[in-house]
Amino acid sequence: MSPTDPSDRPEPSDRPVPDTLLTARGIEKSFGTNHVLRGVDLEVRRGEVIALIGPSGSGKTTVLRSLNGLETPDAGLVQVAGGPVVDFGAQAAATTGAWAGRRAGARRAKADRAALRDRSAMVFQHHNLFPHRTVLENVIEGPTQVKRIPRATAVNRAEELLARVGLEDKRDAYPHELSGGQQQRVGIVRALALEPDLLLFDEPTSALDPELVGEVLTVMKELADEGWTMVVVTHELQFARQVADEVLFLDGGVVVERGAPAQIFSQPAEERTRRFLDRILHPLD
Amino acid sequence: MDWQLVADSFWPLLRGGLVGTIPLALASFAIGLVLALVVALLRLSPNPVLSWVGRAYVSLIRGTPLLVQLFIIFYGLPQLGVRFDPWPAAIIAFSMNVGGYAAEVIRAAILSVPKGQWEAGWTVGMSPVRTLSRIILPQAARVSVPPLSNTFISLVKDTSLATVILVTEMFRKAQEIAAFSNEFMVIYTEAALIYWMFCTVLATGQNAIEKRLDRYVAH
Numbered sequence: 001m002s003p004t005d006p007s008d009r010p011e012p013s014d015r016p017v018p019d020t021l022l023t024a025r026g027i028e029k030s031f032g033t034n035h036v037l038r039g040v041d042l043e044v045r046r047g048e049v050i051a052l053i054g055p056s057g058s059g060k061t062t063v064l065r066s067l068n069g070l071e072t073p074d075a076g077l078v079q080v081a082g083g084p085v086v087d088f089g090a091q092a093a094a095t096t097g098a099w100a101g102r103r104a105g106a107r108r109a110k111a112d113r114a115a116l117r118d119r120s121a122m123v124f125q126h127h128n129l130f131p132h133r134t135v136l137e138n139v140i141e142g143p144t145q146v147k148r149i150p151r152a153t154a155v156n157r158a159e160e161l162l163a164r165v166g167l168e169d170k171r172d173a174y175p176h177e178l179s180g181g182q183q184q185r186v187g188i189v190r191a192l193a194l195e196p197d198l199l200l201f202d203e204p205t206s207a208l209d210p211e212l213v214g215e216v217l218t219v220m221k222e223l224a225d226e227g228w229t230m231v232v233v234t235h236e237l238q239f240a241r242q243v244a245d246e247v248l249f250l251d252g253g254v255v256v257e258r259g260a261p262a263q264i265f266s267q268p269a270e271e272r273t274r275r276f277l278d279r280i281l282h283p284l285d
Numbered sequence: 286m287d288w289q290l291v292a293d294s295f296w297p298l299l300r301g302g303l304v305g306t307i308p309l310a311l312a313s314f315a316i317g318l319v320l321a322l323v324v325a326l327l328r329l330s331p332n333p334v335l336s337w338v339g340r341a342y343v344s345l346i347r348g349t350p351l352l353v354q355l356f357i358i359f360y361g362l363p364q365l366g367v368r369f370d371p372w373p374a375a376i377i378a379f380s381m382n383v384g385g386y387a388a389e390v391i392r393a394a395i396l397s398v399p400k401g402q403w404e405a406g407w408t409v410g411m412s413p414v415r416t417l418s419r420i421i422l423p424q425a426a427r428v429s430v431p432p433l434s435n436t437f438i439s440l441v442k443d444t445s446l447a448t449v450i451l452v453t454e455m456f457r458k459a460q461e462i463a464a465f466s467n468e469f470m471v472i473y474t475e476a477a478l479i480y481w482m483f484c485t486v487l488a489t490g491q492n493a494i495e496k497r498l499d500r501y502v503a504h
Binding site: 176 | 399402404408409410411415419420423424427500501
């Protein structure tokens with residue numbers, strides 16, 4: 001279980017710094033009058049784990065969803081794993097105007113989303129497993145339907161991955177027959193089966209009962225140790241502290257502070273960071 | 286009561302149902318469902334023109350009597366040079382009618398599938414069309430079985446209207462036998478019971494389908 005070998009795909013000649021896996025610049029997003037992102041930059045090197053923390057409404061989930069086109073920012077650039085640079089500002093401009101122009105804009109937006117999604121995979125807060133498909137079918141859906149991997153190969157690999165997270169005996173179960181923690185581990189396996197360059201986690205433990213959080217975090221820590229590149233939106237500060245290479249604290253749609261976890265958690269430079277950490281770590285004070 | 290007449294007329298009536306009513310209902314329902322899916326997707330389209338077309342279709346179909354729709358297609362269109370035989374005319378009219386009613390059912394069923402399912406399909410790399418067909422519609426199907434069964438049962442009974450455009454289905458047979466024997470009460474009651482029998486069988490089938498589609502749902 002290792003990240004896709006980058007030599008598998010042709011390298012564009014204009015690839016930037018070789019070990020930069022993800023670059024996001026100036027991500028902006030408004031929902032109506034609500035300006036949720038006001039220019040967020042993000043840079044992730046291959047093998048790094050980045051934790052996005054911050055109060056609810058800070059925009060951290062929107063940042064994550066922008067990285068694979070689930071959210072379409074109003075402006076900003078995103079590039080993943082040497083793929084094309086997706087310019088959301090230009091995309092937004094292209095999707096207005098005359099009919100022909102909008103058609104071209106829509107085609108471009110589609111290609112842009114594909115460029116991001118081919119290289120990343122997402123683990124959702126509410127797992128979003130396909131309820132009408134068994135665990136195994138959930139895992140092989142992407143490989144067989146999208147990547148056109150032969151079914152037997154996909155099944156073998158899925159079984160390996162399920163065994164890795166201790167769910168080999170659940171391959172024929174339906175998602176509703178699993179516990180929340182098991183469901184989320186299947187969600188992780190489904191993402192891994194796509195062999196992405198980048199794993200995105202959107203509060204993967206927030207919807208779980210407290211006693212089930214550990215089994216999911218354990219799997220995530222193992223993935224980090226194996227060298228997967230991960231961007232994790234989380235409220236699990238202990239996980240961020242132990243596993244992340246860099247922690248970004250977002251508030252009000254901007255990155256207020258970023259740095260090594262030891263620094264952010266022990267000596268936050270910003271007053272807002274300090275207050276947020278205080279509220280989480282000492283909720284009763 | 287003339288039991289001999291009941292016995293003699295039973296097979297001709299049932300046969301009218303088996304070769305007329307049921308095939309007419311099945312064909313119209315199959316075509317109507319495809320049409321309904323198209324109309325539902327039009328209505329769900331972000332494109333205002335397409336969405337308006339879908340809404341207009343549903344409004345016209347639901348806002349006009351089925352009998353009038355049948356008359357327009359069979360008696361009206363020939364004046365514009367478009368001529369259909371009774372069977373094709375009936376299938377066209379019933380399909381279009383089912384298309385209008387079932388479109389609303391399918392639209393609601395698609396909307397009932399959580400947005401996260403679309404997102405999961407996309408992030409797995411599937412196109413919107415593939416996500417719709419492999420992820421969304423199978424889940425929507427489960428929700429739409431009861432209301433679509435309703436539509437189908439209504440359709441089975443509505444096919445009796447085809448008698449006015451000369452389709453020989455069960456009710457036309459009943460009219461012929463009744464006119465010949467002058468036993469209106471007996472014959473029409475018998476026809477009603479056979480319709481009832483058909484619909485009871487269909488309701489049983491609905492339960493079986495629901496059970497089958499329920500296997501992945503938590504109880």
